[in-house]
Amino acid sequence: QIPFFTDIETAKAEASKTKMPIIIDFYADTTWCESCRQLDSLTLGDSLVIAMSAENVFVKINAETDSALAARYGVRGYPTIIIAKSDGTEIDRIEGFIDPYEFYNQVNLFLQGKETLDDYLTRLEDEPDNPEYLLTIAEKYLGRAQSEKAIEYYHRVMALDPDNRRGYTSKSLQGVYSALTLSKDYKTAIETCQDIIKRFPTSPEADDATAMLGYFTALSGDGKAALALYRDYLQKYPEGRNKWVQRRVADLEEKL
Structure with a gap:
């Protein structure tokens, strides 16, 4: 098993001493967070990922009880894995x-400085109108809860695809x-x-x-x-991809 730290300051002290990066798992109560439960059992419990603890300091933080730390890192959903330098500064x-295989590959790419926010900002210097780079940067800022920066880059994407011929504008509006x-x-x-519904009614x-809307x-x-x-949604999209709406309807019907 991975020897998790449960306190960020202790983890940073260990990382500073060993010159190792930090991997922080922000999770929520597994009784309702199915993805957290899956990450624990299928990924963090896999031998490939466990072996990574020899070269990385792993920290496990309950974001519901340590909400201040979660807010400091701009955690919006669970689970969120932060790959950080030994001083706790986020890499991505x-x-x-x-x-587990994607986890291993993605973490190692980030630690090599590849596919990070900084990497895409550098790429953008050579290709300032690359919509894929702009969209990725917007999504990375959104992931960090930097909403103004995210919106700025989403608008740059939309300017390159005003008619949504490539699907970038509807995705950016989302x-x-x-x-x-x-x-x-x-x-x-x-x-x-x-605006999305009116302008791009056939888009995903x-x-x-x-x-x-609800x-x-x-x-x-x-x-x-x-x-x-x-209810309008369920009528319009009986086979829609937002299955969670049915639970919301049941909850509201019980309350109202």
Whole structure:
């Protein structure tokens, strides 16, 4: 098993002494966080990943109980894996479940300085209008909860694909409403969802935006309107990819 530290300062002291990088696993209660449970059993319990503890300091942090540290790193969801220098400075991150082979490869790429935020910012200097680089940078800023920087880069992507012929604009608008969630600007997030639905009704992002209308309306405090929007989603997308909406409907029906 991996010898996890459970305190970041102790881990940093060990990393400083051994000159090792730090890998921080921010997790939530595994009774509800299925991805956290899968990461624990399938990835962090795999021999390939366990062997990595010989050259990396692993830390396991319950983000629900140590919310201050989670906020410091801009953790938005669980699990989130932060790959950091020995002083705790972030190199990059992995969000959600990832299998052991992907974990091993991605961590090692980050430690080599490849596919990190800094790497993509450097690449962008040579290709300032590369939409893939711009989109990746936007998503990396979003992952770090730097919403203003994320939105800035999403807008640069949209300027390169105004008609959404390559699908970049609808994807970027989806990123914009995710970024707006961080500042709790639900009104503009709702307007952004409506923009996707109106302009790009056949895009995959229209499915998501229709579901998120109910979510943002619920966050705005109008449960009854949110329930109606969720029901509209299920009627419009009976085979939609947002299966979580059914749970939200059941919860709201019980409360209202």
